[in-house]
Amino acid sequence: xxxLCMILVLLxxxxxxxxxxxHVAALFDGGALDPFATPPHALETTxxxxxxxxxxxxxxRIETPVRxxxxxxxxxxxxxxxxxxxxGPSLDGPWTAAPNMVPADHEGFVRTQTAQKVANLDRVDxxxxxxxxxxxxxxxxxxxxTDPNEAVGGAWFGGMNTVYIDPETGQVARWxxxxxxxxxxxxxxxxxxxxxxxxxxEISVNAPD
Numbered sequence: 001x002x003x004l005c006m007i008l009v010l011l012x013x014x015x016x017x018x019x020x021x022x023h024v025a026a027l028f029d030g031g032a033l034d035p036f037a038t039p040p041h042a043l044e045t046t047x048x049x050x051x052x053x054x055x056x057x058x059x060x061r062i063e064t065p066v067r068x069x070x071x072x073x074x075x076x077x078x079x080x081x082x083x084x085x086x087x088g089p090s091l092d093g094p095w096t097a098a099p100n101m102v103p104a105d106h107e108g109f110v111r112t113q114t115a116q117k118v119a120n121l122d123r124v125d126x127x128x129x130x131x132x133x134x135x136x137x138x139x140x141x142x143x144x145x146t147d148p149n150e151a152v153g154g155a156w157f158g159g160m161n162t163v164y165i166d167p168e169t170g171q172v173a174r175w176x177x178x179x180x181x182x183x184x185x186x187x188x189x190x191x192x193x194x195x196x197x198x199x200x201x202e203i204s205v206n207a208p209d
Contacts, residue, residue, distance in 0.1 A: 032165050035110060040204070047191050078098070
């Protein structure tokens with residue numbers, strides 16, 4: 001009986017788990033996890049292998065989910081504005097028109113994926129306030145994924161996420177992704193992606209002249 005009581009204490013209360021899931025879901029709708037509610041920002045995503053060694057680094061500037069530029073260091077950069085695409089050697093170009101890289105209804109596509117991520121939330125944990133680089137942040141953990149989408153050949157992706165939200169700004173400071181899966185990769189990836197955001201209201205992503 002004593003052992004059973006200990007197990008029951010360790011298990012999360014159903015009501016608390018539901019409250020946590022509702023909290024995370026709400027952040028995808030006008031909150032810190034909603035890509036359309038996120039202010040303009042510079043993004044740095046570092047991908048680490050299972051040995052902790054950096055595999056590659058992505059840099060980008062995002063005004064909105066449909067006005068963004070970015071690419072992997074040392075590679076070709078992609079500029080996307082609405083449904084139009086360009087390619088160039090740096091975040092500042094020069095730009096050459098490229099075949100369309102996004103679905104015809106780009107904004108609708110992103111909004112649909114966001115709704116799917118909410119519907120597919122699982123393994124949600126609201127860890128409370130933790131220290132991140134000496135500053136208190138709200139820590140959230142969850143698994144989510146998109147659904148297969150015929151507009152992009154049935155592609156889907158998902159994984160575990162650890163998100164740190166700055167309570168002073170209400171915005172994501174760091175977003176880690178790991179155990180990633182996708183339509184081309186059923187087994188979870190051993191890599192870990194660490195994304196850092198620097199918010200800047202002056203960031204503007206426009207089509208080249």
